Amino acid sequence: MYIAITRQHLGDNYNGSASDFVKYLEKENEGKAPEDRELFFNQTENDIDAQRVIAEIDANTAKLSKRDPKFYSIMVSPSQAELKHIGNEPEKLKQYTRELMKTYAASFYRDKEVSVKDVLYFAKLERERTYSEKDKKVKENQAYASKILELQHQVRAIKEGREQGDVPKIQEKIQALEREAPHKQNGKRIVTGMVKEGHQSHIHIIVSRKDITNSHSLSPGSKFRTSETILNGEKVKQGFDRDRFYRAAEKSFDKQFSYRRNFVETYHARNLLDKDPKQFFAALLGLPTNEKQAARQLLFKAGIKVPSIPTNKAQLAYKAMMQLKKGIGKAIESGSIGI
Structure with missing residues (x-):
């Protein structure tokens, strides 16, 4: 499970409205008949249209500055x-999202307990993912893509009379490069923007910074898990515990759907990999044989070359360990593995 929390983008052309983000989330509905479109939902309702989402998020901004x-x-x-498990x-993803938002609310540190009823949010299911420039397969295809683009420009120049050359021979070179590219999907070279095959369903949630009464701030961007500050002469609690949120979100999925999570799929493993790679691999080595084999398969499916997981710490050379860490890190970044 990969969960990311991102603040509203504040660029030079700053737009305080949620309209641009909602428009982005509507991309899969383009060209579809009304009955085939995926609408928004929240904790208690389904089939919420985009205009309502924009109106309610935009109206819930009391005392927030322009920036x-x-x-x-x-x-x-x-x-x-x-x-695959679900x-x-x-509908199961929507059920999970509603449980997840209970966990989100409970992760705020406030004087008064925050519940999901205090949170103004809307969520939307998307069924497709596309390859981005960050994906390992796109990066490894890039050298071929650059050569192909250069040859295509050459063909265009010849056809327009700006250069001389043998177009059929150049096109043969292009076809050869297409065949040689290491990563393909359905016979075509994987490029940025290509829709990924397989199950790719995911959820986007837009959540107001203010609570549903438009009177209290609920910012998950707080630098503190728990802290206290003085406001109007009184001590108040503040903070958002992201670690608690991520761990509880994972446990919620496992409990809700009886999912048996392998070590390399866990948020704990990701933390270890980031902060203490030696401990990560020590834990990997300590897994029972069947779980270790399952871990190897998960890493392999994520595009990480693991010829074998060493059977003891002595075999785990530092250089090899760091190369494997880099590979796992890239797979996490591109969403290829759920840790």
Whole structure:
């Protein structure tokens, strides 16, 4: 399970409205008949239209400055293994999202307990993911893509009379490069923007920075898990515990759907990999044989070359360990593995 929390983008052309983000989330509905479109939902309702989402998020911004983010986005991206486990069923993902938002509310540190009823949010299911420039397969195809583009420019120049050359021979070179590119999908070279095959369902959530009464700030962007500050002469609690949120979100999925999570799929493993690689690999070595084999398969499916997991610490050379860490890190970044 990969979950990311992002604040509203504040660029030079700052737009305080949620309209641009909602428009982005409507991309999969383009060209579809009304009955085939995926609408927004929240904790208690389904089939909410985009205009209502914009209106309610935009109206819930009391006492926020022009440069303050008015909302945050949460992307909930289950791994293919998790999606397969639930049959890639949209209703199960929506059920999980509603449980997840209970966890989100409970992760705020406030004088008064925050519940999901205090949170103004809207969520939307998307069924497709596309390759980005960050994906390992796109990066490894890039050298071929650059050569192909250069040859295509040459063909165009010849056809327009700006250069001389043999177009059929150049096109043969292009075709050869297309065949040689290391990563393909359905016979075509993988490029940025190509729709990924397999189960790719995920959830986008837009959540207001202010609570549903438009009177209290609920910012998950706080630098503190728990802290206290003086406001109007009184001590008040503040903070958002992201670690608690991520861990509880994972446990919620496992409990809700009876999912048996391998070590390399866990948030704990990701933390270890980031902060203490030696401890990560020590834990990997300590797994029972069948779980270690399952871990190896998960890493392999994520595009990480693991010829074998060393059987003891002595075999785990520092250079090899760091190369494997780099590979796992890239897979996490591109969403290829759910840790």
